[in-house]
Amino acid sequence: MRLSKVSFRYSRRGPWVLRDVELAIRPGSVVEVTGRNGAGKSTLLRLLAGIVPPSKGSISERPRVVGYAPDVFPVDQPFTVTAYLTHMARIRGVSPGAMERLAERLDAAHLLEQPLGDLSKGSAQKIGLIQSLLAPPGLLILDEPFAGLDAHTRTELPVIIGEVAAAGGIVVVSDHQNQLENFPGADHWLVAGGTVAVEAGERLRQAVIEVLVDAEHADEVEQKLRADGYTTRRTA
Numbered sequence: 635m636r637l638s639k640v641s642f643r644y645s646r647r648g649p650w651v652l653r654d655v656e657l658a659i660r661p662g663s664v665v666e667v668t669g670r671n672g673a674g675k676s677t678l679l680r681l682l683a684g685i686v687p688p689s690k691g692s693i694s695e696r697p698r699v700v701g702y703a704p705d706v707f708p709v710d711q712p713f714t715v716t717a718y719l720t721h722m723a724r725i726r727g728v729s730p731g732a733m734e735r736l737a738e739r740l741d742a743a744h745l746l747e748q749p750l751g752d753l754s755k756g757s758a759q760k761i762g763l764i765q766s767l768l769a770p771p772g773l774l775i776l777d778e779p780f781a782g783l784d785a786h787t788r789t790e791l792p793v794i795i796g797e798v799a800a801a802g803g804i805v806v807v808s809d810h811q812n813q814l815e816n817f818p819g820a821d822h823w824l825v826a827g828g829t830v831a832v833e834a835g836e837r838l839r840q841a842v843i844e845v846l847v848d849a850e851h852a853d854e855v856e857q858k859l860r861a862d863g864y865t866t867r868r869t870a
């Protein structure tokens with residue numbers, strides 16, 4: 635995917651938020667986007683997702699399936715979580731089973747029957763995440779996904795991000811809390827003064843190993859591995 639001389643402002647006479655941004659993003663990349671408040675991170679993410687078009691310049695080779703989780707999930711909709719996610723699954727042509735699996739994984743199964751309007755900020759954030767992942771995304775855009783998430787989901791999210799990238803998807807995450815600072819091979823973009831400075835991550839060759847442990851020690855072993863910076867996934 636490529637951004638060529640992309641500039642953006644919100645109104646015809648408004649100030650430029652981004653100017654002449656040139657970026658090339660390879661399939662399978664994970665990008666952490668940082669920058670001070672108001673620098674233009676959310677704006678850049680909306681441009682990447684195709685929610686707003688560039689005022690000048692162009693964006694090409696955007697993957698067909700885009701998952702986007704906004705920084706504030708709009709809960710002012712008169713649906714239960716299940717009704718909303720089932721509807722979104724239908725629009726994306728996936729079975730509601732995808733919703734149930736993701737809800738289980740992100741510890742959100744207990745939220746499914748709640749009205750969207752009753753959700754706490756962190757719970758709403760989870761539903762936004764689930765919505766963005768319903769169909770396997772070729773481009774996954776997450777705007778401040780770690781804000782307000784509980785410990786379980788905060789550790790699970792990098793695993794999910796790694797899986798999307800391993801399947802060839804591009805993942806772009808704005809991340810005030812630097813949760814992806816040490817993500818293996820991640821690129822880092824700093825948005826400042828209307829431009830985007832790129833620091834390319836080292837492309838490390840990665841390997842997957844399976845570790846068989848007694849069920850009663852699984853939590854402990856998993857916590858130790860994660861504390862050492864490894865990405866883990868429970869298969870049973």
Ligand SMILES: Nc1ncnc2c1ncn2[C@@H]1O[C@H](COP(=O)(O)OP(=O)(O)OP(=O)(O)O)[C@@H](O)[C@H]1O
Pocket residue numbers: 644651669670671672673674675676677678
């Ligand atoms: N809908 C809008 N209409 C007009 N100006 C906007 C709009 N949304 C954002 N802006 C302006 O664009 C600039 C960039 O905002 P943006 O939300 O992209 O920054 P950000 O880096 O994501 O900030 P934060 O870290 O606070 O979330 C800011 O000056 C902001 O005031």
